[in-house]
Amino acid sequence: MTSSTTNIEDAPLKKAWPQWWPYLAVLAFLILFPFLAGLTIGDPSAVEPGAGWLTAVAQRTESGYAKFWQGMLIQIFIWGIFALSYDLLLGFTGILSFGHAMFFGTGAYAVAILIDKHVSWPLGWALAAVILISLMQSIIFGVLSLRVKGVYLAMVTLAFAEMFFILSEAGDFRKYTGADDGLHGFPVPDYLSAADHRTRFYYLALIFFVIVFLAARRLVNSPPGRVMIATRDNEHRATTIGFDTFRYKLIAFVAAGVFAGLAGALSALYNVSITPALLSTDRTIDVLAMTIIGGVGTLVGPITGAVIVQLLGYWLERWFGSSWTLIYGIIFMLIVVFLPYGIIGTLRARSLRLKEGWGRWLKLLGIKSEGDAAFASHTEMDNGDQPPGQS
Amino acid sequence: MEEQGIILKTKNLRKEFGGLVAVKDVNLEVREHRLHSIIGPNGAGKTTFFNLLSASLDPTRGKIFFKGKDITRTPAHQIAHLGIGRSFQITNLFPNLTVLENVRLAAQSLGEDNFKFWRDHQHFFRYQEQAWDILTQVDMTSEANLPARVLPHGSQRKLELAIILASDPELLLLDEPTAGMAREEIPMLMNVITNIKELGTKTIMLVEHKMDLVMNVSDWITVMHHGQVLAEGTPEEISANQNVQAAYLGELYSDFSEVKS
Numbered sequence: 001m002t003s004s005t006t007n008i009e010d011a012p013l014k015k016a017w018p019q020w021w022p023y024l025a026v027l028a029f030l031i032l033f034p035f036l037a038g039l040t041i042g043d044p045s046a047v048e049p050g051a052g053w054l055t056a057v058a059q060r061t062e063s064g065y066a067k068f069w070q071g072m073l074i075q076i077f078i079w080g081i082f083a084l085s086y087d088l089l090l091g092f093t094g095i096l097s098f099g100h101a102m103f104f105g106t107g108a109y110a111v112a113i114l115i116d117k118h119v120s121w122p123l124g125w126a127l128a129a130v131i132l133i134s135l136m137q138s139i140i141f142g143v144l145s146l147r148v149k150g151v152y153l154a155m156v157t158l159a160f161a162e163m164f165f166i167l168s169e170a171g172d173f174r175k176y177t178g179a180d181d182g183l184h185g186f187p188v189p190d191y192l193s194a195a196d197h198r199t200r201f202y203y204l205a206l207i208f209f210v211i212v213f214l215a216a217r218r219l220v221n222s223p224p225g226r227v228m229i230a231t232r233d234n235e236h237r238a239t240t241i242g243f244d245t246f247r248y249k250l251i252a253f254v255a256a257g258v259f260a261g262l263a264g265a266l267s268a269l270y271n272v273s274i275t276p277a278l279l280s281t282d283r284t285i286d287v288l289a290m291t292i293i294g295g296v297g298t299l300v301g302p303i304t305g306a307v308i309v310q311l312l313g314y315w316l317e318r319w320f321g322s323s324w325t326l327i328y329g330i331i332f333m334l335i336v337v338f339l340p341y342g343i344i345g346t347l348r349a350r351s352l353r354l355k356e357g358w359g360r361w362l363k364l365l366g367i368k369s370e371g372d373a374a375f376a377s378h379t380e381m382d383n384g385d386q387p388p389g390q391s
Numbered sequence: 392m393e394e395q396g397i398i399l400k401t402k403n404l405r406k407e408f409g410g411l412v413a414v415k416d417v418n419l420e421v422r423e424h425r426l427h428s429i430i431g432p433n434g435a436g437k438t439t440f441f442n443l444l445s446a447s448l449d450p451t452r453g454k455i456f457f458k459g460k461d462i463t464r465t466p467a468h469q470i471a472h473l474g475i476g477r478s479f480q481i482t483n484l485f486p487n488l489t490v491l492e493n494v495r496l497a498a499q500s501l502g503e504d505n506f507k508f509w510r511d512h513q514h515f516f517r518y519q520e521q522a523w524d525i526l527t528q529v530d531m532t533s534e535a536n537l538p539a540r541v542l543p544h545g546s547q548r549k550l551e552l553a554i555i556l557a558s559d560p561e562l563l564l565l566d567e568p569t570a571g572m573a574r575e576e577i578p579m580l581m582n583v584i585t586n587i588k589e590l591g592t593k594t595i596m597l598v599e600h601k602m603d604l605v606m607n608v609s610d611w612i613t614v615m616h617h618g619q620v621l622a623e624g625t626p627e628e629i630s631a632n633q634n635v636q637a638a639y640l641g642e643l644y645s646d647f648s649e650v651k652s
Contacts (some may be wrong), residue, residue: 222510223512230485241471
């Protein structure tokens with residue numbers, strides 16, 4: 001055994017910086033995207049004659065396909081936040097909830113009702129209220145549903161979500177909720193209107209997306225986050241080493257609820273419309289599918305799932321018309337069969353095995369000792385972003 | 392409680408599963424800093440008895456005292472905080488977490504930082520150090536970064552022990568630590584256990600059904616049979632006891648309530 005495995009300084013702390021560069025590269029691309037898109041696929045005829053080049057670029061980003069693809073990315077950000085929040089429950093804590101749309105829909109309804117004519121709050125207040133409402137909602141329903149486990153929990157959360165769905169369709173509150181019609185065209189402030197200032201909305205959604213990603217990453221790597229992961233792995237054991245697992249599950253539930261509420265609010269602001277469909281179980285199934293396609297128990301996985309489902313939905317609908325869901329279903333089944341840990345989960349397992357093999361090869365050549373090889377290949381498993389159950 | 396030097400005591404402890412009485416009014420005293428083994432044939436109620444002690448099960452009747460304090464209805468997650476650590480007969484680890492993380496979590500559990508969600512867990516370096524020390528103790532540092540599920544069975548049993556040590560308990564409840572291990576691996580694990588014993592600061596309760604294994608290491612032995620205490624005494628007394636031999640050979644079927652060691 002060499003000194004590197006016996007020395008604690010080296011073992012658990014891997015220098016974090018090299019891990020960040022892929023994230024930074026993606027972020028840089030996302031920041032530059034509106035301009036790149038404006039220059040390449042923006043509509044040149046949207047530029048007014050005599051405009052300076054800066055104005056010209058700005059006008060091109062707000063036109064044609066550039067505008068369309070920003071819209072697509074905004075939706076990916078929204079669904080990415082939603083899927084990420086769902087994975088905090090399913091992938092990191094082992095809670096299977098069938099009622100996650102409750103938070104998404106409530107967030108959407110809350111912001112719409114609060115800025116609509118009967119309440120007319122400023123947008124900032126409304127967003128703060130969304131956070132507060134989803135916080136309280138997740139605490140209440142977390143305490144109520146986390147008493148049971150597994151399929152029972154799935155049923156209880158489903159029932160709570162249906163409750164809100166029925167409430168949103170109820171005629172009694174038509175004045176506020178629009179009942180089964182929903183609300184359309186509520187006064188989103190002009191400066192943030194996705195129709196007129198899509199690039200602004202794009203950056204707003206990007207900021208939310210980055211904040212939620214960083215917050216989720218910090219959470220799963222924090223002491224309580226590690227307990228969440230331990231609970232997922234073996235709840236009984238987590239209890240016997242002294243953790244009151246209920247509390248940690250509640251932390252996960254609340255974080256997931258607040259993030260989902262924010263995603264719902266963004267979705268309402270972007271579409272300037274809400275319908276009871278936002279609260280339906282279909283939305284939970286969508287987000288479950290995204291999480292599974294991308295990779296349960298990873299942070300990047302659910303986001304990847306959101307990208308894939310959004311893009312697939314767009315292209316399949318263009319190619320196959322209304323029967324696209326059939327093709328989508330087949331693709332989903334193939335992914336589940338051939339990539340049981342999702343796309344990111346499977347890739348990660350592959351890369352681990354590749355490193356393992358590389359370690360063995362080096363050992364064979366006498367370059368590295370066995371301890372080192374084992375060490376190198378599994379350090380990544382410990383960064384809180386690992387998919388469960390691979391062997 | 393009244394007596395000095397008694398760390399754990401049960402009073403008429405009883406557990407019924409429907410009609411089956413798994414633990415039948417057991418009165419037991421465990422003295423401090425001893426290695427106290429509980430042996431008995433399969434189905435004697437040893438593991439159920441342990442489950443009662445570690446609050447994995449609630450007793451039907453009876454009381455448990457730890458250092459003089461009644462802990463009978465304590466929630467399972469607080470048992471570790473009292474200073475009782477428990478290992479399991481069936482390997483019970485966090486399979487997808489690394490060996491180090493398995494141990495680190497146990498160390499973190501008893502600290503003050505469990506709810507600090509705004510900081511990275513690696514910031515709390517002392518838990519890592521603690522975990523590393525324990526891995527050194529059980530000679531597992533070379534496997535520290537492997538996920539627990541890929542370990543060979545013997546190492547998993549050692550890790551099971553390391554997890555308990557991480558919470559630095561006063562009383563260790565070890566439920567068949569050698570279960571399923573290959574013959575040649577057993578001495579290595581028993582070494583670790585005797586090392587802990589020789590520290591002189593910990594009390595160990597060991598459940599086994601391999602009688603020969605515990606004879607050398609134990610200070611005191613309790614024999615359980617059909618949910619009852621059949622005999623108690625030093626290893627020498629136990630090995631000389633006719634009833635114990637009969638129980639192990641399966642010759643004794645009658646009611647043991649009159650049997651005294």
